[in-house]
Amino acid sequence: MPVKQICKDRNPPESSGFRPDEGLREMKTIIRKMMQPDRKTAEEAARIWRAGGLVAFPTETVYGLGGNGLDASASEKIYAAKCRPSDNPLILHIAERSQLDGLVRKITPQAEKLMKTFWPGPLTLIFEKSEQVPLETTGGLQTAAIRMPSHPVAHYLLQTAGIPIAAPSANRSGRPSPTTAHHVIEDLDGRIDMIIDGGDVGIGVESTIVDLTGDIPCLLRPGYITVEDLEAAVGKIDLDPAIYHQVSANVHPKAPGMKYRHYAPKADMAIVQGYDEAVVSYINRQIALHPDQKIGVLATTENASKYQGGLVLCVGDQRNMAEVAHNLFGALRRFDDLGVDQIYSESFTTKGEGLAVMNRLMKAAGHTVIRLEGADNDSHWM
Numbered sequence: 334m335p336v337k338q339i340c341k342d343r344n345p346p347e348s349s350g351f352r353p354d355e356g357l358r359e360m361k362t363i364i365r366k367m368m369q370p371d372r373k374t375a376e377e378a379a380r381i382w383r384a385g386g387l388v389a390f391p392t393e394t395v396y397g398l399g400g401n402g403l404d405a406s407a408s409e410k411i412y413a414a415k416c417r418p419s420d421n422p423l424i425l426h427i428a429e430r431s432q433l434d435g436l437v438r439k440i441t442p443q444a445e446k447l448m449k450t451f452w453p454g455p456l457t458l459i460f461e462k463s464e465q466v467p468l469e470t471t472g473g474l475q476t477a478a479i480r481m482p483s484h485p486v487a488h489y490l491l492q493t494a495g496i497p498i499a500a501p502s503a504n505r506s507g508r509p510s511p512t513t514a515h516h517v518i519e520d521l522d523g524r525i526d527m528i529i530d531g532g533d534v535g536i537g538v539e540s541t542i543v544d545l546t547g548d549i550p551c552l553l554r555p556g557y558i559t560v561e562d563l564e565a566a567v568g569k570i571d572l573d574p575a576i577y578h579q580v581s582a583n584v585h586p587k588a589p590g591m592k593y594r595h596y597a598p599k600a601d602m603a604i605v606q607g608y609d610e611a612v613v614s615y616i617n618r619q620i621a622l623h624p625d626q627k628i629g630v631l632a633t634t635e636n637a638s639k640y641q642g643g644l645v646l647c648v649g650d651q652r653n654m655a656e657v658a659h660n661l662f663g664a665l666r667r668f669d670d671l672g673v674d675q676i677y678s679e680s681f682t683t684k685g686e687g688l689a690v691m692n693r694l695m696k697a698a699g700h701t702v703i704r705l706e707g708a709d710n711d712s713h714w715m
């Protein structure tokens with residue numbers, strides 16, 4: 334399927350490769366608070382979805398930008414609102430297990446086990462798609478990504494709508510995924526019909542994605558549900574090399590979205606690896622050497638107070654990767670707001686939720702790593 338490079342922008346950045354949408358008319362975006370399931374607002378959202386419109390809503394991972402996943406033109410509107418290349422498929426969100434049957438060709442015992450263990454929750458599974466799912470929703474692929482969110486507001490909205498909702502993260506392409514309604518408003522106000530504000534999300538990084546179309550389940554994107562969790566449920570799983578490696582002639586990610594430069598803060602970013610003392614003193618040296626620059630530091634609780642200058646944002650404790658994951662995208666957006674010239678980030682473990690954190694950080698940094706003496710020579714991240 335050709336990549337339709339249209340986005341809802343009169344002046345898309347030249348580097349994005351998008352054509353401007355000359356026909357753009359700003360729309361009035363309705364903003365509603367919904368901290369708990371509420372019937373009136375859910376019915377309003379369902380009406381918009383059934384009429385082919387777009388509603389952003391909170392999930393337990395990040396905010397999603399939803400449209401009717403079985404309506405090709407609603408999917409096209411999602412791509413246009415986000416300026417998302419149309420070969421980057423959307424995840425279908427469902428409320429009930431019974432909705433799955435019509436969407437996929439077969440459900441393997443491994444799929445049953447994963448759904449029983451992790452649904453509803455932050456796990457997306459890839460199946461062979463049925464005829465019902467339009468190619469516009471799957472970016473031209475014969476497979477479909479499906480997830481059942483556990484967030485009570487998301488679940489209620491999906492149940493009220495009664496249709497599978499295609500929902501990528503509710504950010505403009507290339508920006509960090511939104512973890513608050515404010516982030517969604519920053520990126521999509523005037524481009525979509527409605528934003529449902531359900532407060533700060535719980536997890537903060539996108540769902541774990543597992544491809545079930547081969548013999549062995551394959552992790553395409555790490556998330557809150559970890560490799561260790563998945564292997565405890567179904568035994569050995571493969572890891573798509575694109576999780577660690579920069580996309581190149583030899584590395585083709587199985588999740589098309591992983592090939593795009595994601596989560597890019599406006600400033601250059603480098604990840605500094607080494608013992609804590611070495612990392613802190615390297616970053617302090619950079620701050621001292623460049624008094625004319627605004628330097629941002631993405632720091633852990635253990636080290637945050639040791640930086641002498643710079644704009645330090647603390648994302649959490651080194652032993653609590655769930656906390657770091659929760660705070661990561663908000664911090665990257667904050668650096669943009671602060672207008673920093675350069676960001677240095679501490680490095681994190683790749684165990685547990687740490688793999689999701691390091692995968693997103695590596696993308697944000699364009700794989701720029703400064704390895705200091707004593708750095709754990711983790712050659713995965715090349």
Ligand code: AMP
Pocket residue numbers: 421422423424459471474476477478500501502539540542553554587588589590591
């Ligand atoms: P987002 O919803 O913005 O987090 O993006 C959805 C992610 O799921 C992207 O990285 C997509 O490439 C990936 N994805 C969706 N459908 C498929 C599929 N059928 N096969 C592989 N990856 C998929």
Ligand code: MG
Pocket residue numbers: 501502510
């Ligand atoms: Mg996204």
